Amino acid sequence: MAEQVKLAYRESGKGKNIVLIHVFCGNKDYWKEIETRLSSSYHVWVLDMRGHGETEATEPGYSIHDMAEDVYEFIEDKNLQDVFLFGHSMGGYITLDFARNHPDVLSGYGLIHSTAYPDSEEAKKKRSAGVSKVMEQGVNLFVKELVPNLVAEKTKENNQSIIGKLFDIGIETNPKGVIGALKAMRDREDLSSVLEDNKLPVLLVAGAEDKVVPPEKTFIANGSHVNQVLIEKAGHMGIFETPDEVSRAIASFVDEHSK
Template sequence: MLNFERKGNGKEILVLLHGFMENLTIWSDMEPHLSGDFSLLKIDLPGHGQSEIMAEVQTMELMAEEVKKVLDDQNIDKVHLLGHSMGGYVSLEFAEKYPEYLKSLTLFFSTYFPDDDEKKEQRIKSYRIIKDAFSHYARAGIPNLFNPNERDILEGKIETALETALSTNNLGALASVKGMVDRTDKRNVIENLDAKILILAGKHDNAVKTDMLIKNLPDRTNIKSYILDCGHNGHWEKPCICAAIINTELLHNLPKKLVF
C-alpha cells in the first residue's frame, strides 16, 4: 500500500498526486488556502516519499493502479483528482482506467501529450546520472523549473524543492523516469472524459509546452484552463492563486479561460 495522509472533514475528497522527485509534503503552502469543503488525500507515489519502489519500470498505469488501491482501502468511490507534473500523467492514466471514480480531473502544470523523441532521448540519457550522481542531477535541474524572472524572490522555495528532491530514493526516481518514457498520448481522455477537467499551466514552464497544451484543448464545456505567471511549480510559486482557482472551479464556476 502506498503511503498516504488524510486531512480535513470536508464532503468533497480532493486527491493530490505530487510530481517527479517530490512527495506528499509539497502541498503544505496550498493547504491553508484550500476550501474547508475539501477533505484532502495526499499520496506518496511509488519510489517517492515513504512509498516503496514497486518495479524496475514504474509505469503510469502501475502507479494509477496503486492509487486506486488506496481509494478502495479507504472506501472512497468518488473524488476530485489533481496531479502535478508526473502526478498528472498518473491522473490521466487513472481517468482512462477508472473514469467512474472521478468528479473532476485537474492537470496541475502537466500535459496530456507524450514525450516527443527529443524528450525521450533526454530522459534515457539521464538514467546513468540518476543512478550514479543523483545529487548533481537534482541540483542541476530543480532551479530551471521555476520562473527565471523571480529566482531571487523564490530562492527559499527553490531550496525547499531541492531538499525534497534529494530526499527521494534515486532508484525510485530512475524507475519513474523509465515509466515516463513509456507513457502514451492521452488526448483521448481529455476528449472523452465526462467529468470536469481543469488545466493550470505556467507561462514560464520549461517542462511543459504550455502554448501547445492550451491551443490543442478540445472545445468542450467541461474543460477550463488557466495560464499563470509562473514556472512549473505553482504549488510553491503561486499557492494562494492556485488554491483559489481550485476552490472556485471545483466547487463553483468561472469563465472558461483566464490569465493571471
C-alpha cells in the same frame, strides 16, 4: 502489470474528497501550501507515489498505468466517493491514466502544469540520459541540475528559498524511485484523446513562465467540460510560486462540479 504498492499519505480537513498527486522527485510535502489553503473547506488526501517520500521503492520497470492503479487501490481501500483528483506534472500523467480507466470514481480531475502528450524523441533521450546519470552519480547532482529550470526567472531572482525547498525534497527521493519514474514517463502513451473523449469535468492549469510544460502543451482540449486557467507569474511550480492562485483554481473547480 507490476504488483500494486501501498501508498503513504496525509489527510486533513472535512468535506468533498480532493486527492493530490505530486510531481517527479517530489513527495506529499510539495502540496503543503495548497493543502493548508484547501483543508479548511475540503477533505484533502495527499499521496506519495512509489519510490517517492515514504512510499516503498520497487524495481524499475513499472508504468504510469501501474502508478495510476496504485492510486485506484488507495481510493478503493479508503472507500472514497465522488473524488476530485489533481496531479502536478508527472502526477498529471498518472491522473489522466486514472481518468481513462476509472472515470466512475471521479467527479472531476485536473492536470496542474502537465500535459496529455507523450515525450518527444528528444525528451525520451533526456530521460534515458537521466537514468544513466542517477545510476553513475546519484540523486543529488541530478536534482541540483533539475531544480533551477522548474521555476520562473523572477522566482529564481527573488525567492531562492523555493529552490532550496525543491532541492531538499528532491534529494530525499529513492534512486530506484527516480529511475523508475524516469522510465515510466519516457514510455508513457499519448492520452490526449482522453481529454477530448472523456466528458468528465477537467481543470487544466498552466504557468505562463513554465519552460518544462508550456501552456500550449497543457491547453490542448476545449469543450464545455474543460476549464483552463493560466497563471501569469508561475513557472512549473505554481504550487510553490503562486499557491493562492492554484488553490483558488482548484476550489472554484470543485465547487462548480460538486454533486
